[in-house]
Amino acid sequence: MSEKSEQMKTSEAAQALGVSENTLRKYSQAVEKAASPAYFPRVKNTRRYRPEDLTVLKQMQDLVKAGQKVDQAAQELFAGEKEEAPVKTAREDQLEAALAAKDQEIAELKEQLAQLTAAKAAEKPEAALEPAADVLDLPDFDDGFLEDEPVTPEQKRAQVVADMAKSDQEVHEELLSRAQENAAKGAPTYRTLADMQLAPKKTPWWKKIFK
CATH class of the missing domain: 1.10.1660.10 (Multidrug-efflux Transporter Regulator; Chain: A; Domain 2)
Known part of the structure; x- marks a missing residue:
């Protein structure tokens, strides 16, 4: 049953x-x-x-x-069988009130944060900075004018030997050729052609006496 x-x-x-x-x-x-x-x-x-x-x-x-x-x-x-509701102490009431106040404060801070985030998202992005006009007008230089190509020790010794074997006229012509190449490429020239002219050789004083 x-x-x-x-x-x-x-x-x-x-x-x-x-x-x-x-x-x-x-x-x-x-x-x-x-x-x-x-x-x-x-x-x-x-x-x-x-x-x-x-x-x-x-x-x-x-x-x-x-x-x-x-x-x-x-x-x-039924004495003792009925469950009585626990009585809260004054300290428990104070703690509950403090927790409620903290919860309210946290809720307000969250609301302020949401408002700041929305305001920041609504702001227009700042315009990208453009280069100044005088910077844009600067010419583009070839890296070859700024840095020399790497030279090995063997190449450098060979160049020195070759330069020693050159005459004054050959050195003069080589300098003029390099200056003309730089001018054709648009590279800045800091020396004039007059500066590159070979100075006339001076006659030693003893040759003037025994001439």
Whole structure:
């Protein structure tokens, strides 16, 4: 037999206890007040009574017959079984109030941060800086005019030997050729052609005496 099939209706439980249905309802309300509002199972919002419930109600009936009131009898039977809500101390109330204030402060800071982020996103990006006109007008120089090509020691020695073998006229012509190449390429020339002319050789003083 299932537990649900053992449950009795109000009329059946009242008949088993030998009391009226109104008296049974009064006892049931006192039990729910002393123990729990959900002490008795319900079907369609109607109480159902289990065999153990009839035992408790029979004990209440005996206490009432002994001179106790219904509520007193229920409290005596269920003393210590009803859970009382814990009482908060003043310190707990203070902590809860402080936490609530902090939560409010955090919420306000989050709102301010969201507003700043939205305002920053709405700002127009700054215009990119353009190079000055005088910088744009500067000519592009070939790297060859700024840096010499790497020369190995062997090449340098060979160049020195070749330069020693050249005559003054050949050196003069080579300088003029390089100057003309630089001028054709548009490279800045810091020396004039006059500066590159070979100075006339001076006659030693002793040749003037013995001439």
